[in-house]
Amino acid sequence: MVDKKTFKGIVCGDRHLSHEEFQKEIRKAAAGFKALGVKEGECIGIFMRNDIPFLIANHAANFIGSYAVPINWHLAGEELSYILNDCNAKVLVIHADLWRSIHDAIPNGVTCLVVETPEDLHEAFGLSPEVCRVPVEQIHWQEWLDSCEPTEEEAVVGPSSMLYTSGTTGHPKGVRRAPLRGDDAAAMRNFRSRVYGCAPKARCMVPGPLYHSAPNGYAMQASAISDLLVIVPRFDAEDTLKLIEDYKLTGAIMVPIMFIRMLKLSEAVRNKYDLSSLEFVIHAAAPCPADVKKAMIEWFGPVINEFYGSTESNAITALNSEQALAKPGSVGKTVEEADIRILDENGNILPPNTIGEIYSRFPLLDFTYHGKPEARAEIDRDGYITSGDMGYMDEDGYLFIADRAKDMVISGGVNIYPAEIEAVLHNYPGLKDCAVFGIPDEEFGESVMAVLEVEPRSSISVDHVKNFLREHLAGFKVPRFIEIGKDLPREDSGKIFKRRLRDKYWENSGRKI
Template identity: 45%
Template sequence: MDHCLISGKQRIPLGEFHHRSRQVARGLSEAGISEGDSVALLLRNDVPFLEVTFAAAVLGAYSVPINWHFKQAEIEYILVNCEAKVLVVHADLALKLPASLTTDIQVLVVPTPPEIQAAYTLTSEQCASAVESVGWDTWRNQFTPWDEPPVPARGSMIYTSGTTGSPKGVRRAPASAELQQSIMDQIQLGFGLRPSARALMTGPLYHSAPNAYARAVISLGGDLILMPRFDALDFLDSVERHSVTHTHMVPTMFVRLLNLPPAKRLAANLSSLESVVHGAAPCPPDVKRNMINWWGPIVHEYYGSTEAGLITFVTSSEWLEKKGTVGQPLPNSVVRIYGEEGQILNPGEIGDIFVNLAVGAGFTYHNDEKKRAEIERDGLITNGDRGYLDEDNFLFLCDRKADMVISGGVNIYPAEIEAILIGLEGVSDCAVFGIPDTEYGEALGAAIETHPNANLTEQSVQKFLRENMAGYKVPKLVTFHDHLPREDSGKIFKRRLREIYWDDNRALNS
């Protein structure tokens, strides 16, 4: 069976895909790309995204995906910081390119395909490129495939979200063939993948986990079906139409699926699914339990980071025994919890999570060795998460340290409140965050995305939370929204909600 990469009406056998990627590698080489250089991608989920990613790997260069939601200044920062020599961009996104784009960067424009135009309701006028460029297929097909001896791959240089300060590019050292195999073995365990899987890509490829997942599926010789954008009904249809066996998701997608009318959910044929893995954000226990009840014990979870890769894994059955856990460390992985004074904490004690680089190549932050040094302790690194290990070495997350709210000297973890709040009738999704308070320094604010016709008030929300948790964890401010700001993955842009209050210094009077 000839496995394929599928996007819209495109069905490309993997052999042809790799041929194309090697053609792109030749083209990039002639454009001046060599080992250690950067090729930037401002693309939605599309075949050329993966062609460039695999081509850069062949050359020992870095593919640098850019979140296409970014504004011009944010895009310019990454282009300059990663020192990109080539930028590959979808035609409709070319308008986002900064006016100061230098002539040192060669811009290659990819036509925005029909499936993406439809998913984002783009007009033909919007998809007319603002940059003069030879068409992508024409540019690629003029080159003979790259046939030089392989060099150690470096992978993608993903820029972290930049909770504080500017985003940082995670620049990995070259990986030998032996190390690449070890990484692939770890990925199969942590993502629940197998060779010849038929995998559905639901999230944006500019994110670290979807990017790694997609590359792994192709490298393992499976079928990869790209969704241009996640939609709950389209997801159910795609699983049935393509007999999907594996997929990667985030909790927000579960919520959207569970919000579908019961008749739609009952009519869905999901019998082909073998393994559904999720990560990237905490999953409310009720949501996960409902998904397991619907799909069976095939809903698994991992914990990881852009810097460290995959760290823990938990099956459905393990999670049902230990609700809320993100699992035990994968083979060769080390997880350690440190206290404020740098001491190693006992089981059950909440502290900073530090992990080792189990099988990955070493890394630094591009052009920022100082920040790389700041996250290390005893040879382990942290991404700012806090949590604890239980007696059986299962890891439980509390929150990002950066998201933690300190109100009157008390540490409060928004994720704990969000997990309760999502269970209130009428709440579709929510975000809890710190806002300025004249007396306590910080107070809690909650932004709630409501179901249609929901009858919620600030008082009813606060009453519900008081009945389910300590009073100091109840938000003082509750706002209601038809839609919360989101990334393309569905993840809430909490920073945008929070900065309204801090930028305006709208402190509450306690």
């Protein structure tokens, strides 16, 4: 019987691997990958839900100096084909149920290692046991792994994972970094310990998808140097609280929608669990409404931290609980490893409290786009890169995000930032979530549209919502159209697939902006 409060190693569902067992599996997979002909600098695709073999494959790829390429398992066949062809993957590690649904899209010449989809994933995703078994004609991951002898070679100083950007415009691009060596590698470990909280002796949890850059980097570090890493197959609000109590977790990486769902638990459920072990909860990936942040700090204590960044830039700001309360809405101050500039359209540095495009540099983790150096040049100004976010620095050096440049609505020549409207909407009673975006308007070019997701058993009046917004925003920012939606489409990170909502309004307009 495992003593959850003292266990050290890797956990997923009911499965527990000690660090020694985990490292042995990594060395076996590393030997197996080399036997399959994978060389330094080549790529190994990972198309899986959260699972222990995901991290074994990820670490083993790095061990032999190759690039692990975690791929969003929601992608359609041709999207998977594109990434595997673009990175010229030699091997694909894939869950059995996913292989069954997408195997026709796997390019010829890619060796598939099929992982039996474990029982905790059956339950979390409502999968039938039949689709979770490895087909007899395919290479069974565990059988293959058991046939490999652990390599006794020293690990190559391998690169970090090569993650592909979401590809909202054109094809996704692989963010490729050179391996870190010596002092640079140590500096990066120290950086993640300080900013992410996944430090030595920490007991960590990752409920977000491992194919996303932040959860992936967090999990890779925590599984290597922390006492414990709990991999959560699929986020559930109450289950998360139970895991914190059961394993005496000290840290976790989350996204704001997880906070919102936990805060919506009844007071009786919230008070049921002992969360006193928590020391450092980090969140990122989406804007966190200031009232949600404040409520989480009041509940969890001053352990809530935030960083801001992107797959390309890494974490470039950090914010602790005290700073969040002092500067509501900020995403923090620039970390010492990075530098940030706010630029206008002509590349001029803007003064404090003036909205412009956010550019940053993080010399330790410079990158190129795999096979697309010209795409890297397109987002570069004097060595600083942008992910298209708009924002400003205040007089104290705190960064505030206004919105994505591509999400900004221009109505009658006036710039409107949906994130500002969404932040106000999140305070409306009975509202579960919302998405604000621009739709075509013959007179003004664009009009502001809001789609609202309402809590069960709540009733919301559109006119009342508009009146509420007028109390907090200038009239031109109040959405002209408001629609009540249901089960808004989401990524695993919790972000709403705003593009899916927006596209139906633009597809017959003959234009995109």
